[in-house]
């Protein structure tokens with residue numbers, strides 16, 4: 001049984017394990033591993049758990065963090081109607097609707113907190129993620145050429161956006 005809740009600083013170790021596992025499972029992310037201490041990760045999570053404008057969710061199977069979803073609002077006043085979104089699910093748990101459940105909660109939060117628009121960048125060949133984003137109403141607004149450089153090879157990213165309020 002999978003449960004979804006807000007991440008707390010005490011989840012730092014489990015979240016680092018998640019991030020480092022998913023980072024090694026896929027080349028679709030901006031990182032392959034996060035070499036940071038549990039304390040630093042806990043401080044990072046606290047920023048979200050104490051914030052009313054940002055949200056970090058985790059999906060749990062028992063104690064194992066199987067999914068992670070983040071909404072981070074821009075700080076600069078003229079940008080603060082916007083946020084960026086990120087999503088990861090362990091490969092063993094993908095295709096079970098966990099990414100969709102996280103996405104739904106992140107967008108519900110975004111609407112309630114008055115965000116106007118949410119955007120993300122996704123590797124152009126990440127078919128699964130792109131179909132999830134389209135399913136939730138994200139539109140393609142551009143292509144960032146050579147966005148990633150992985151082992152000397154360049155990959156484009158699609159920039160996608162959803163407008164929540166007009």
Ligand SMILES: CC(C)(COP(=O)(O)OP(=O)(O)OC[C@H]1O[C@@H](n2cnc3c(N)ncnc32)[C@H](O)[C@@H]1OP(=O)(O)O)[C@@H](O)C(=O)NCCC(=O)NCCS
Nearest residue numbers: 028087088089094095096097098099100122128129131132
């Ligand atoms: C992308 C990711 C978050 C999707 O999470 P998930 O839990 O597998 O997603 P869901 O099971 O909720 O599926 C959501 C949608 O993805 C699409 N999808 C699922 N499996 C798919 C597949 N094999 N091929 C193509 N699309 C697929 C479908 O549109 C699906 O919706 P539907 O079941 O209603 O048709 C997850 O696979 C992941 O973390 N991948 C590695 C990291 C990553 O790429 N993150 C995104 C970076 S931008």
